[in-house]
Amino acid sequence: MPDRPDRRRTTPRTDRVLADPRLRAAAGRLGDRLVKAAVAGALARCRAGEVDPARVADAAVAALPAAATSLRRVVNATGVIVHTNLGRAPLSPAAVTALEVAAGATDVELDLATGRRGPRGAGALAALRAAVPAAGDVHVVNNGAAALALVSLALAAGRTVLVARGEMVEIGDGFRIPELLESVGATLREVGTTNRVRLADYAAAMDDSVAFVLKVHPSNFVVEGFTASVPVDELATLPVPVVADIGSGLLAPHPRLPAEPDAASTLRAGAALVTASGDKLLGGPQCGLLLGRADLVRDLRRHPFARALRVDKLTLAALEATLTGPVPPVRAALTADPAALLGRAEALAARLRPVVPAAAVPSTAAVGGGGAPGVPLPSAALALPAALAAPLRAGPVPVVGHVERGRLLLDLVMVAPADDAVVEAAVRAAAATAPEVAAAGAAAAPVPATERS
Known part of the structure; x- marks a missing residue:
């Protein structure tokens, strides 16, 4: 041989x-x-x-990889509109185009008419002022936590901040609001109890060391039952400024989120400053928004530490396009028609049934990202065997859903209609690698989805 x-x-x-x-x-x-x-x-x-x-x-x-980055495009079929693990808000096409423009040399800090240095990000700041006329002035830093840290450093270093005990919250990845403020030299003084606080509690804690009162929107939880809190308009009667961290970046009231605080209403109620995130309900890039009294915002902008929190030209471009361009995906999802979503799910299920057990079911989406905790949003999903969850995540274009009671739900609230074909192709490919799905039983009865991240 x-x-x-x-x-x-x-x-x-x-x-x-x-x-x-x-x-x-x-x-x-x-x-x-x-x-x-x-x-x-x-x-x-x-x-x-x-x-x-x-x-x-x-x-x-x-x-070969598709691009020179280890990040991969993912189809968000989790039913969570602002999913922190998936990068929060997907940008609008207008914002993506703005990024392409900003990727090269731009006039981000140049007055082309005079050839001299000009105001940085003037277009984005003007768009933010126009979106919230109640703000005397605005500023942008690199995330929501940075906005609150800058306020605390500039106004309360070596001084005291009053905050309700029930608002001493922990945000994502273990970061805690009290530790954030204390890290820049502020001293926190808790008022009230975990579930109830009154205006008199704030007044009793007031002395010459108090720099401002902090009002924090709870993130990812709801306190119900025997509770009481003090609204901004009452806090504004105290002899120090009120700083409201509304978190989710809602700029104006939204009919589907009646209890979610928004920047315009909070400022009109008497808040001196509002801090928020740009990559949540605003639907833009990661950034921190500062809105409020012109004199305070001016002092924040000129504070030496503001330079360390400065956003780049890409963020400024994407933020401006988000504010001036068409409705971004996050805001579109908030008003999505559940009947239309169910129709898309039914069409997908009909095409996939020859390959895999599939059904269209009503579902319940969530805002996510700490916004509107506990608020259900009617949606629709494609129900598949749970065995497909892992193969779908491992595909060329990962599709991420969630498993409930033994089945995989691919919620369509954040899936663009143009991506229905991507989902279909991914399910077909995943089914080919998981032959056991052919023997899977029919999907279980639909159950409401809860907030998942």
């Missing part, structure tokens, strides 16, 4: 594989390092007998 050929002799040389026109073109798009890594992997598979020597270049091309 003749000896088998030594694969080390038949494996092509690295330089010959790299000379493939497809790989040369990819190097210009992805960089040499990623292309060489794909080639090295294909050559290793060839030496192991997994790839034919004549197909090494093909294997390397197939292994």
Whole structure:
């Protein structure tokens, strides 16, 4: 029996594989390092007998990433509109175009008429002022926590901040509001009890050391039962400014979120400053919004630490386009028609039933990101066997849903209609890798979804 050929002799040389026109073109798009890594992997598979020597270049091309980033596009079918683990608000097409414009040299800090230095991000700030006329002035920093930290550092370093005990909240990833304020030199003085606080509690705690009263919107929880809190208009009667951290970035009242605080109403109620996030209910890029009294905002803008929190030109461009452009995906999802969503789910289910047990079911979406905790939003979902959850997350375009009572729900509230075909293709591919789904039983009765992240 003749000896088998030594694969080390038949494996092509690295330089010959790299000379493939497809790989040369990819190097210009992805960089040499990623292309060489794909080639090295294909050559290793060839030496192991997994790839034919004549197909090494093909294997390397197939292994190339879609872009020069480890981040991957994901279809958000969780039913959570603002999903922190999935990057919170997806940008509108107008904001994406603005990012492309801002990616090169721009006049972000140049007055083209005079050739001299100009105000930074003037367009974005003007758009924010126009969106909230109740604000005397506005400023933007790199996230919501930075906005509150800047206020505390500038106004309360070495001084006291009054806050209701029930508003000493923890936000995402273990960060706590009290620790954030104390890290910049403020001293917190709790007033009231966990479930009840009155205006008299604030008044009794007032002395010359108090810099401001902080009103914090609870994030990701609701306190019910024997409760009491003090609204901003009453806090505004105290002899110090009121700073309201509304969190979710709602700029004006929304009919589906009647209990969610918004910047315009909070300022009209007497808040001196409002802080909020730009990548939640506003639907824009990650940033922190500061709105309120012109003199206070001016002092914040000129504070030395403000430089460390400055946003870049990409954020300014995306924020301006979010404020002036068409309705972004987050705000569109808040007004989505459940009947239309159910119709899309039924069409998907009908096309997929020959491949996998599928059904269209009503579901309940959630705002997420700490906004409107406990508020249900009617939606619709595609119900599939739970065994598809992992294969769908591992696909070329991951589709992330949630499993409830033994079945996978792909909620469509944050799935663009144009992505229905992407979801269908992903389910077909996932079913091919999980043959056990063919034997799966019919989906269980629909159950309301709860806030999932």
